Amino acid sequence: MQDDPMEQAKxxxxxxxxxxxxxxxxxxxxxxxxxxxxEFAALRGSxxxxxxxxxxxxxxxxxxERNT
Amino acid sequence: MSDLALLSVTEAADAFxxxxxxAEAMVRACLARIEAHDAKVNAVVRLDREEALAAAAALDRxxxxxxxxxxxxxxxxxxxxxxxxxxxxxxxGSAIRRDFRPEATATVLERLDxxxxxxxxTLNMAEFAQNPTGHNRHHGDCHNPWNLPHCTGGSSSxxxxxxxxxxxxxxxxxxxxGSIRLPASICGVTGxxxxxxxxxxxxxxxLSFSMDNVGPLARTAxxxxxxxxxxxxxxxxxxxxxxxxxxDYEAALSGDLRGLSVAVPRxxxxxxxxxxxxxxxxxxxxxxxxxxxxxxxxxxxxLRAIGAYVSVVSRVEGATIHAEWMRERAGDYAIHLSxxxxxGYAIPATWxxxxxxxxxxxxxxxxREAFAGHHVVATPTLRMRVPTLAxxxxxxxxxxxxRHMAVSANTRPFNYLGLPTVSIPCGLDDRGLPxxxxxxxxxxxxARALMVADAYQRDTDWHARLPAL
Numbered sequence: 288m289q290d291d292p293m294e295q296a297k298x299x300x301x302x303x304x305x306x307x308x309x310x311x312x313x314x315x316x317x318x319x320x321x322x323x324x325x326e327f328a329a330l331r332g333s334x335x336x337x338x339x340x341x342x343x344x345x346x347x348x349x350x351x352e353r354n355t
Numbered sequence: 356m357s358d359l360a361l362l363s364v365t366e367a368a369d370a371f372x373x374x375x376x377x378a379e380a381m382v383r384a385c386l387a388r389i390e391a392h393d394a395k396v397n398a399v400v401r402l403d404r405e406e407a408l409a410a411a412a413a414l415d416r417x418x419x420x421x422x423x424x425x426x427x428x429x430x431x432x433x434x435x436x437x438x439x440x441x442x443x444x445x446x447x448g449s450a451i452r453r454d455f456r457p458e459a460t461a462t463v464l465e466r467l468d469x470x471x472x473x474x475x476x477t478l479n480m481a482e483f484a485q486n487p488t489g490h491n492r493h494h495g496d497c498h499n500p501w502n503l504p505h506c507t508g509g510s511s512s513x514x515x516x517x518x519x520x521x522x523x524x525x526x527x528x529x530x531x532x533g534s535i536r537l538p539a540s541i542c543g544v545t546g547x548x549x550x551x552x553x554x555x556x557x558x559x560x561x562l563s564f565s566m567d568n569v570g571p572l573a574r575t576a577x578x579x580x581x582x583x584x585x586x587x588x589x590x591x592x593x594x595x596x597x598x599x600x601x602x603d604y605e606a607a608l609s610g611d612l613r614g615l616s617v618a619v620p621r622x623x624x625x626x627x628x629x630x631x632x633x634x635x636x637x638x639x640x641x642x643x644x645x646x647x648x649x650x651x652x653x654x655x656x657x658l659r660a661i662g663a664y665v666s667v668v669s670r671v672e673g674a675t676i677h678a679e680w681m682r683e684r685a686g687d688y689a690i691h692l693s694x695x696x697x698x699g700y701a702i703p704a705t706w707x708x709x710x711x712x713x714x715x716x717x718x719x720x721x722x723r724e725a726f727a728g729h730h731v732v733a734t735p736t737l738r739m740r741v742p743t744l745a746x747x748x749x750x751x752x753x754x755x756x757x758r759h760m761a762v763s764a765n766t767r768p769f770n771y772l773g774l775p776t777v778s779i780p781c782g783l784d785d786r787g788l789p790x791x792x793x794x795x796x797x798x799x800x801x802a803r804a805l806m807v808a809d810a811y812q813r814d815t816d817w818h819a820r821l822p823a824l
Contacts, residue, residue, distance in 0.1 A: 300700040304678060309685040315753040317701055326663035327706060333656075333660065334709050335716070342715030344597075347550065347773055350722040351599075352800035355678025 300304045358515035359384035361821070364430055364524045364578035365605075368471075368720045371429030373416070378411035378429035378689050380419075382473055385431045389522045392824045396520050397497050398513035399445065400436045400477045407431065407475040408739065414471060418671045426581060428471025432464055434527040435511050436477035436592060437462050437484060437560035447560045448480040448510075450493050450687045451680055461558025462593065463527060463586045470585045478513030482692050486510060486535050486564045487763040488747045499542060500822040501788050506744045508541030508762070510534035515542035519822055525582055527574040529563045531669050533736075533766025535570045536778035540736035540791025543780040545808065545818060546572040547579045550798045551773030552597035554583075555590030557794050561676060563669035565597075565711065566770040575818055576779060580604035580708035583801060599799050607802035608809040614649035615807065618729035623658040624765050628738040635790040636735045639781040643733075646810050650733075655724040657717050658768060664710035664717070665771035671707045671770065676698025691759070718772050718798075726797055731807050732767055736778040736791030763792065775801040779808045782815035789817070 296317055297308050305313055359381045362370060370376040386404060414429050438448045439457035446453045464474065479497040481489055489497045489512025497512035499505040500520040506514045511528025515538025518526055528535040530548035539546025547570045554569040561567060571582040581604070588601045617640070625633065640650050674681070674696050685693045701775050725732045739761065745751070747759040769776040774795045781792035792811065796804040812818050 295461065296701045300697070304682075304700050306678065306681045306695075306697065306700055308686070309681070309688070309693035309697055310532075310690050311699035311753045312690050312749055312756070314694075315749075316694050320701060323663065323666065326435045326659075330660050330663060330709075334713060334786075335811030338712040338716060340708070340711035340714065343711070343718065343773065344552065344595075344715075346715040346718045347552065347798040348599075350719060350798050352797040352803060 296320070360388045360521045361525060364427070364581055367430045367524055368427055368665070374418070378414040378473060379408060381429060381473065381514055382407050383432045385523050388520065389529040390627060392518065392520055393522065393667045395498060395503060395824060396409055396500055396516050397495050398479050398515065398517040398520065398522060400479055400494055403474065403476040406502065407473050410473045413632060424609040425702060427585060429473065430524060431473045431475050431477050432523050432525045433475045433517060434464070435480045435514050437480060438527060439528060439558040445560070448482045448484070448491050448493065451684065457558065459558060462555040462590045463559065466586050471596055478517055478526055480512055481510035482689050484510035484531065484534055484560065485559070485692050485695060486759070487533055488744070488759060489538065490689070490691065490748060490750070494753050499741065499788070500824055501543060502786070503741050504521060504745070505741050505788055506541065506747055508538035511538045511572060513523060515539055515544055518542065518544045518572050518574060520824060521821065525571050525578055525699060527569060528572050529559060530570060530770065531566045532770050533763040534574060536736050536766045536791070536793060537763060539572050539778040540780070541741050541789060543789030543817065543820065543822070544572050544574060545576055545579050545777065545779045546570065547583060547777045547801065547805065548769070548775065549583060549587060549629060549801050550597070550775045552595050553775065553799065553801065555593040557590055557592035557727060565668050565672060576777065576805045576812055577605060577608055579777070580608060580680070580805045599804035602802050604802050607806050609806060610810045610813050611647070612643060612810050613808065616650040616729040617643060617648050617650045618653045618725045618732045619650060620655040620658065620725060620732065620734065621652050622655050623662060623768065624734040624738070626738070629740050631740055631784040632735050632738060632790055635782040635784065636792065639792040640733065642811055642814050646814065651729065653725055653729070654814060657720040659722055661717055661721065661768045661771050664713055665767045667702055667706050668712045668771065670699035671702050689750055692821045694749065700750065721772055730796065732795040734793045736765060736793040737754065737762065738765055740784045741788040749752040753793070769795050774798060775804050777804045777808045779811060782817055
């Protein structure tokens with residue numbers, strides 16, 4: 288059981304947030320995580336040191352269509 | 356004039372302005388359709404019948420007195436049950452907020468009121484706007500007017516079903532991962548999510564403050580244009596709302612697609628797409644080409660990262676704002692919702708910040724991939740045909756999880772990107788259920804997306820078809 292990463296995740300969630308797994312759907316939600324971990328692993332290296340969330344609204348203005 | 360409930364927003368407003376129809380008659384026509392058919396559809400949560408009739412009578416008197424009235428004067432509408440109206444219950448499709456009465460009215464409702472709209476009440480929705488199918492255990496599932504055992508799409512289920520059933524001409528929905536565009540596509544109506552920050556969120560239930568959007572579901576792109584003109588624009592009550600000027604969207608509906616270039620991404624949007632959906636999409640592109648548009652398939656490698664990051668942002672933000680209730684009363688949520696929220700607590704904070712930090716650079720990259728030399732991006736709104744309520748019901752079986760979550764695969768990327776995106780009906784599949792064409796434009800180019808949608812609707816009648824109830 289201790290080697291099951293999803294059981295470890297459930298324990299960590301309970302420890303850090305006080306939220307218990309509510310039902311089988313909660314467990315199912317965690318089943319998506321191995322695939323998501325792989326997707327994030329594939330993206331390693333893409334975050335630049337200077338990137339920050341506030342850039343988003345600046346890019347919205349920067350990329351707007353002209354003359355509409 | 357025959358059944359006034361069949362009028363679109365602009366038809367109803369224009370009929371009222373010309374004195375061809377009274378507001379009271381239009382409200383009564385809508386009430387009659389609701390009373391005749393909502394037992395089957397289950398779109399309505401609260402019907403404010405007497406207040407709507409009183410508001411209509413007041414507008415009729417004002418028109419008789421030659422008062423200057425707004426661009427939506429006399430138009431009956433209802434809205435997703437998540438927009439605050441001072442003193443009225445805003446239940447958010449939930450048991451947890453079934454008695455919540457806000458003290459202030461949402462900015463979007465105030466703007467619609469000022470434009471002369473008549474608010475007839477509130478509509479069914481996914482609980483806390485958190486599913487793409489419209490399932491709701493508290494109010495009962497909303498049913499697709501085209502085929503009742505099928506889902507309506509969510510989370511703005513009552514908005515999509517009600518417009519399709521002609522209970523009213525327009526309804527506000529909200530869109531964090533597709534919740535306007537999905538019910539629009541699935542119910543065969545038109546819906547628009549504006550640019551992130553385009554429409555005030557003040558007084559709207561939060562789901563994900565980074566990706567929540569307010570917008571209309573209506574019959575036509577012209578209707579959506581009129582509503583957006585009224586509700587868009589900076590709001591001091593929403594500090595994230597953009598200062599960009601709001602154009603006259605209706606004035607941009609020229610119907611002229613000559614010189615317009617449409618990009619169709621090769622990646623993501625067709626992964627596992629069902630054949631009838633692809634056929635319907637290609638037929639829709641042919642309509643645009645016949646009006647003078649050119650079509651080019653483009654490569655958008657950014658979509659891989661976008662697809663990963665979008666799945667993180669709303670889950671973390673939703674899990675965060677629901678944490679207290681998840682600790683104290685998780686059993687008051689539907690099974691699928693508490694399960695979905697629970698998954699949000701497993702996501703590392705560093706992933707969440709990475710997803711938000713990459714949002715600007717990925718928007719810039721996507722614009723260069725998709726909009727270099729092109730004006731809009733077109734995709735199917737859904738990859739799949741409209742599923743049934745049963746086959747996407749997670750509460751009945753967790754085995755339905757993947758099918759349920761796949762419904763929003765094609766809409767979510769545009770929430771992460773913050774781009775204005777329209778869904779319009781583009782046909783019926785081999786089972787007689789609607790399919791949608793999704794059109795996205797550059798930031799703040801709602802007018803461009805609506806112009807393309809309107810041009811398509813000039814040559815097709817999918818938006819005008821009425822489901823048999």
